[in-house]
Amino acid sequence: MTETELATKAPESDAQPAAVADDVPTSSSHPTLGEHCTSDRPTPVGQASTGEITKFGDVNVYISKPADYPHTPSKLLLLLTGGTGLNSINNQIQADRYASEGYVVVMPDLFDGDPAPNSSTISDEPTTPGSLLDMFKIKAAETAKSFLIDMWLARHTEEKVMPILHKVMDACRDEFADAVSNGGGIYAVGYCFGGRYILLLGAERTTAPLGRGFPWSAMSPAPVDEEAAQLTSSGPFIKAGAVAHATLVSTDDFTGLKVPISMVSVENDPLFPDEVRIAGEDYMSKNNVEHEVQVYPGVPHGFAVVGEYDDQNIKDAQATAFEQMLKWIKEH
Template sequence: MADEDLATRAPESDAAEQSTIPGDSKVDQGSASLGEHCTTDRPTPSGAKPTGELTKFDDIDVYITKPADYPHSPSKLLLLLTGGTGVHSTNNQLQADKWATEGFLVVMPDQFAGDPAPTTNTSTSTTSPTLIEQVKLGFATVAKSFTIDMWLARHTPETVLPRLHRVLSAMREEFADAVANGGGVYAAGYCFGARYVLLLGSNVDEETARGDRASESTAEEGMAKHGAAIKVGAIAHGTLISAQDFAKVEVPVGIVAVENDSLFPDDVREKGVKSLRERSVEVVEEVYKGVPHGFAVLGDYEEAAIVEKQGQAFAQMVGWLKGH
């Protein structure tokens, strides 16, 4: 597989060739990386406090937040998947609350089983670093990369997808009215969570859905199919996504992307979008310029342009899901 086919090669890695089977646990997670925006929250908006509640679905932590007029007014059920900071992040909870104000009944699960991404600070100085500080920074960067890679190795499709399917099953039972009202479950994913929106929207065999490689002979024998678990998806600046992750997506997908994003490169996105269009799967994409990876996740920025585009991206995702 060519380097450009994977959206997450660490710049310091000379990675081995990698599998492109959707959900394949054999993808070399040691060559993958996450950006700062995937593992560290921006400052929380002043005075903002989450309004939902933490509970458990099938022994998995979930954050649930509802429209103010639910259940008196009908709602649509949204599965919200986060970046590496996870379900206990105040910013992610506030993001879920924003979705609820748009009329969605939101369930945000703990994809990581109590093990959110590590956040090692590699900064040593606010001024030009000395030679010693540069050496320390280099070691810290390598150490952080190793720590993130180890974390990624613990959180692959074969561990994350079963949790999500358990939560989805509980969601459908608990909020059957919202499922019926929307004609299925909607999904939105940011950073790490974006790839899982694609996988949940795919029609794959049982082993691939669990993260195992299915042999051609097994597939030819008529292995049971695991159809799309969601009705429609919206993703923002995904990570760990390969072009092949789009290959079996069968639900409409809305994409928020960042120009020149090393974690979700243009060619990966373009190949994925081409694949969807060739199979007549509805897709829309918007590439935002002058913003960092992770900009669509709620959090304060000093730059007014980023704040404005964060609002535009949210409106794009909301509009896309409401339109379906």
């Protein structure tokens, strides 16, 4: 990570805007995820997933196809999830919604069977501490979970996730060659944790020969030795991408970005700070990267992921965000 500060706290309920506790560290050397990145909202009543989990090589993937595929031509869409991962019913329903719009959707297990600690469904019942002891217990539980998330993030770095993505994309080009060809490449959407990887897949980045470090950021210094001259550029690996409330993003992650990008952002989101978003917009504008950025007020981080909310404004924003992302990939 770079020196961009990343906050560690997400909203506790539907209507609350994102907030950061005063005593929560915000160092880039101590990044973590918010509650809405590691927990699902209740699944919408009457909805269930319709795709299937299979393996592409040694990677588990959830695949959802249009009802009339392969008789009707489709395009290939890679969907990258937040911390709740492959087995989240909400994430699966999200994939199904894109499939119903004509995409063969492949949702890989980014975490190799290790979703975020304490992944669960957020209760609709508000928690009101009844005593100082209750408050202490809640704070202790939050601290423990934060520690577990830190340890989990240390296990799921760019060096671990990117090879998984390349394996899956290689398999897609074989298994669904018709859909990749029909779309002229692979489209991709990402939520929370997965959002950052849309930026990385959409960039031209510097890589080392023979797997010496995978890969260096375009902003990272190359090693000073006789092999430095052999560094090559690779990517982008996707045709176009859409990102919803990404987390763990630094300003450097925009460097080398080449493909059209749509961004769904949350107003005053500590998990995707305004300074990072604005720097990203400036980079894309200066480098003629086609993009759109929509900032949604009055919604919590994670709102664009399938899940039930009591607040109608959040429900409406969730539907609008899906339409924004879908429209973008359809137009590109």
